[in-house]
Amino acid sequence: MLDEPTRILIAAAICWMNFMAVDLIFKLPESGGVVGATAIAQQVEAGGGHLNGGTMMGNIVSSPDASAGTLLASCGVFCAGLFGGLFAAVLVYIGNRVCYDPGYAGTTGCITATFIVYGATQIGFAASDFIAGMVIAILTIQGISYVHSSRLIARLWKIRCRLLRGCQ
Amino acid sequence: MIAIYVCAIIAVYAGLRVVVEKNTMRKLPFLNVVSFAISGTIALLLPHPLTILAAVAYFVGSTLESNAIASTWAGGIRRDD
Numbered sequence: 001m002l003d004e005p006t007r008i009l010i011a012a013a014i015c016w017m018n019f020m021a022v023d024l025i026f027k028l029p030e031s032g033g034v035v036g037a038t039a040i041a042q043q044v045e046a047g048g049g050h051l052n053g054g055t056m057m058g059n060i061v062s063s064p065d066a067s068a069g070t071l072l073a074s075c076g077v078f079c080a081g082l083f084g085g086l087f088a089a090v091l092v093y094i095g096n097r098v099c100y101d102p103g104y105a106g107t108t109g110c111i112t113a114t115f116i117v118y119g120a121t122q123i124g125f126a127a128s129d130f131i132a133g134m135v136i137a138i139l140t141i142q143g144i145s146y147v148h149s150s151r152l153i154a155r156l157w158k159i160r161c162r163l164l165r166g167c168q
Numbered sequence: 169m170i171a172i173y174v175c176a177i178i179a180v181y182a183g184l185r186v187v188v189e190k191n192t193m194r195k196l197p198f199l200n201v202v203s204f205a206i207s208g209t210i211a212l213l214l215p216h217p218l219t220i221l222a223a224v225a226y227f228v229g230s231t232l233e234s235n236a237i238a239s240t241w242a243g244g245i246r247r248d249d
Contacts, residue, residue: 004170036238043193061200062235064228071204072224075211079219088220095228099235131208132171135178138204142197143182 007125011133014120015070018113019137020156022066026105029056029157030168033101037062044146052157053150057142063101064092066109067141071134073113078127085114172212179205192241196234203230 002010023029029052032038037058044054060067069092076088089110096106117130141149161167182201189195207227211219 008171008174034235034239035242036235036240039238039242040193040196043191047191047194057197058238061196062231062238064231068204068227068231071207072220072227075207075223076220078211079215080217084217084220088224091220091224091228095224095231098228099232126171128171128212131211132174135175135201135205135208139178139182139201143178143185143201146194146197 001124004126004129007129008132008136011120011125011129012136013133014116015067015074015113015130015134016137016140018116019065019067019070019109019134020153022069022109022112023056023060023105024156024160025164026066026103026108027167028059028065028103028105029053029153031055032062033059033103034062034099044150047147049147049150050154053153054146056153056157057146057150060138060142063099063103064095064106065103066105066113067134067138068092068095069106069108069110070113071131071138073110074117074127074130074134077114077117077121078131082114082118085118086111089114172209175205175208175212179209193238196238199230199234203227203234206230 032055040058041054045051072088073085076084089107092106092110182198185198186195207223210223
């Protein structure tokens with residue numbers, strides 16, 4: 001049995017990979033879903049960051065994406081088990097439509113995270129580890145340095161385009 | 169129990185970054201971190217099935233506000249006709 005800080009750090013890494021994979025598959029760095037996301041991307045680029053990374057950061061700000069889905073799935077599993085996570089996915093779907101986002105990244109991320117978090121609770125993790133883990137994961141992308149995080153996203157976006165194609 | 173302190177400390181840190189950052193559009197990602205941390209704190213403080221509704225309502229509400237600020241700052245919806 002691992003102690004709590006170690007579990008939180010492992011959960012942060014799992015959450016980071018989950019939301020980044022889903023967001024890249026759903027092409028969040030490609031174009032801004034709303035005008036505001038594009039404007040944030042332009043400001044990130046003007047400050048020395050990368051446009052594709054800035055676009056994904058703008059999309060995360062403007063509508064619940066896979067990162068929000070992962071957090072709310074963790075909250076759902078923490079409060080009401082597996083069905084709590086799936087209920088959170090329905091609420092994220094409604095939240096996407098409220099924010100004029102036609103995509104499914106948030107809902108997909110929430111469903112995958114529900115099963116990941118529920119599975120992890122069966123092997124010794126607590127759902128609260130994933131809540132704190134997801135907050136740490138979003139901090140690394142949105143809350144430390146927009147220049148470095150946007151460049152990192154752009155690098156991962158290039159890898160995704162090479163592997164899966166379909167990018168403009 | 170450490171989880172709730174992690175969320176609260178990150179919320180305070182991101183809140184300070186919002187205050188320090190000068191560019192309005194670049195404030196919004198930090199505000200997004202605050203929303204994540206507060207939603208997480210709500211769920212950790214109140215472990216009850218209805219808490220999911222409270223956390224999602226807070227999160228979607230704050231996201232919609234950020235969306236509105238960013239869209240208004242960018243000039244709103246463009247109508248060509």
